[in-house]
Amino acid sequence: MSKVAFVRNELVPEKPAPVKTTGVVGFLRTRLFNSPTNILLTIVGALLIWFTFVPALRFLLIDAVWHGADRSACLAETAGHPVGACWPMIQAKFTQYIYGFYPENQRWRVNLTFALGALLLIPLLVPRLPAKGLNAGLFFLAFPVVAFFLLYGSGLRGFGVNWTTSVLTSLADSIGGAGDGLMRASASVPLTGSLLWALGKLIALIGTAVAYVVSPLAWLNRQIQDSSRPVWADLAITALIVSVLVIYLAGGLRTGFRSLMATLLTFAGIAVVIAVMGLDHGGLPIVDTRQWGGLLVTLVVSVTGIVASMPIGIALALGRRSTIPLIRIFSITFIEFWRGVPLITVLFFATYMLPLFLPGNVTVDGLLRAVIGTALFAGAYQAEVVRGGLQAIPRGQGEAASALGLSWWKMTALIVLPQALRHVIPGLVNSFIALFKDTTLVSIVALFDLLGSLRASFSDPTWSVPNTLFTGFAFTGLIYFAFCFGMSRYSLFVEHRLNAHRRN
Template sequence: MSDSAVSSFVRRELIPERAAPVEMVGLIGFLRTRLFNSPVNIFLTVASLVLLWFVVVPTVEFLLVDAVWSGKDRTACLAENVGHPVGACWPFVEAKFGQFIYGFYPEQERWRVNLTFFLGAVLLLPLLIPRLPAKGLNAGLFFAAFPVVAFFLLRGGGLDGFGVSWVTNLLSGFAAGIGDLGQTLRRAGEATANIGPLLQLLGHLVSLLGAAISLLIWPLVWLNGHIQNSSRPVWVDLVATTVLVSLILFLLGGGFRAGWRMLMGSLATFAGIGVVIATMGLDRGGLPLVDSGLWGGFLVTMVVSVTGIVTSMPIGIALALGRRSTIPLIRLFSAGFIEIWRGVPLITVLFFATYMLPLFLPGNFRVDGLVRALIGIALFSGAYIAEVIRGGLQAIPRGQGEAANAVGLSWWQTTALVVMPQALRHVIPGLVNSFIGLFKDTSLVSIVALFDLLGQVHASFADPVWATPSTLFTGFAFAGIIYFVFCFGMSRYSLFVENRLNAHRK
């Protein structure tokens, strides 16, 4: 190749300087890449800033800048006395704070509520921190022992008996209810001409069923009679229940061959129950009785929401598995249950549980009004949770179950160890969304005369001592802040759990 050809490829001038690279990190990079990278994003950014200006600034002025922080009555929150437009009237919240938290719970007994909150936090926080050990023991205390202790702390009272007495009374009431139904059918048959014989026959069959149940539970009735005639019925009943339950678990666990572990676990559990009974004095009447009608405020909100969240999960899991079952009866029952409960509003469920459910119970069987509302909310929420979990189950490939079967796992082991953990990991956002909705829906219990936080705040507006133009907005702002803190906390913790469980995918 000639020298002239080679020299034609050699540049004889310097290359012009390039422009400085666009900054893609830091605040300027964030503004350039996220907020002002296109005309549409520029418009949305400016519009959002204007919206925040007209929303955030007045909110801050109302809650902090123009707020009144001290006072004893409504005169401290009037503009003519303060000399400027009045924002939030925080003395109102301070004066009504006990009512917002405890409702009408007796003031001298409010330490029981505080102790319940403290025990719940102490047992819940270790469950939320993954690195802490003894999760099994912690979960057992929180989900099994804490509800019982909280019930007797909040309600008070003691025990007249234990497991044998409770089961005997329940079955006796059920048998009596069936017997009453049989008598009703026979009387209806006597008053009806066309289908009278059929109703009488049905009434005799139902009465015979009630008599058969009464005959079957006669050993329990006999044992309960001897327990109640003893000098210390609670402890005798506890011992009898311990013996019966431990014996059943021992036999189901394999008897003398492999049942010793279940036997030791049962004995240890009942020993712990005995310690709780002795510590709280439940065999001697316990603490002073506080009727649930006096509960209110944040206490009712937490009781309803925590009970609903905890109980709706097993209900939802059972219904989701039942709807995917290969047994037609179980599948139809689960699908019907879900569709019926999802097809009615929560207010209707609360009305039915509070005012109509007692009509279907035996005459001598009573359920507390708060408990009836809790049952209705748990079943209602469980139907929604079931569909969320079913969506997660459908996302699991069939090969997961087939691989588990190939290594010899049973259906229960496959579901508990392989399928369900993966399904729950997929539906964490949906589950937390349902929990947040349930936490906020607790305000609907005020429809059935249960004053939660929002209902208690609304009831406090009737006090003429604090009747000012800003009192209404202050009360709702206080309730809104509490709801936001708890809902935002659940949302952030769910993101933490999601990121931790999905770390292997990154």
């Protein structure tokens, strides 16, 4: 009997998975009911959803009132059923929640500011789009100036020389006034009077020296103001001075030609903005910050605080690790002081106490004081987050950079700091989210942010029904959740993209 060999030319088809491990049944068996603990957690979670999500859904959508002209539309007697959210109130007060008390005929300026901000921010967040350096310069440097003149209004009374002269003159007056004050106070202090008098005399001499340095600029400023178009004359002289400095620092015209062209293009762009916005002859009408409110104030305080707190935090983190005792002690003192007081205390001090310490002829806008206080407060927390990232970098990274001949600045900017910031992305974004939500505290110091505008709308008797309170807080809660969730998801995207090489 002969034997016949058999060789299979194709694989045996795979058998289908058991029904109990795939599909909905498999998900329930393997994920939700695979152990007594998971069964208990599944039941508790289902009960929480039933008693929280379902009533919220009924309140916001199913039992909600969508159309109406006044409070009567949101009454159960009118609707014929238990009334949930009163959305007509949100429609009636929507502009107040966005703009506050900003004049209605000038709200196009706010819309234009929002549009410019989104137009510059979105390309900056998309990694594949080119020209990131130019985009970042426009967003972080040019956009704040344009946004200020759009939102606040007014025109330019000067550009570079005028502004520098004004700042240095005010500084000299403040230093001289402080020195004279110490000299007068020394007469009432018997023990340390001589020491205070000497200190006051030294400070007064410093103020005199600053005023002496300012005098050539003051003469040049007077010549500019006497011209027929002072803003354009100031811009031209400032462009000339800056161009000469750029050529000098670059080592001559041949090596600094590209830097010179970039400088001239920058001043050309500034000239275009001045001409388009009419800043050389009055500009837009002034809208005082006390009329700002709603989402506008929330975004101004939060975005400015987030952007300004990052360089402050990085500088303080590097200063705390410095080998120079004076810089290290100052950084530690600054961080511990600002972390040791609550934000509401900072806002109260910036709003009501800071004007008492300023000279009589110096005034600072209330919104600007709140923004500065918020930025300094957030910067102290950012410093500790960044310092944690710096400590995670091995010492060999810095030693290798030093062996290659890199200076401390290049080593920090090109090697150490990028790695440190990549390690602390979750902590940084967590601080950003906390700061965005903490901006609601500005309503306590008479600044009507989104939450403050909401609370102000409750006093309108046209919509005084019980449901408007919960509807308003639900609406603002959704706005805050949208912004915070967006920041959280984008941070996960950035973290995943920067750490992709570690998975290989």
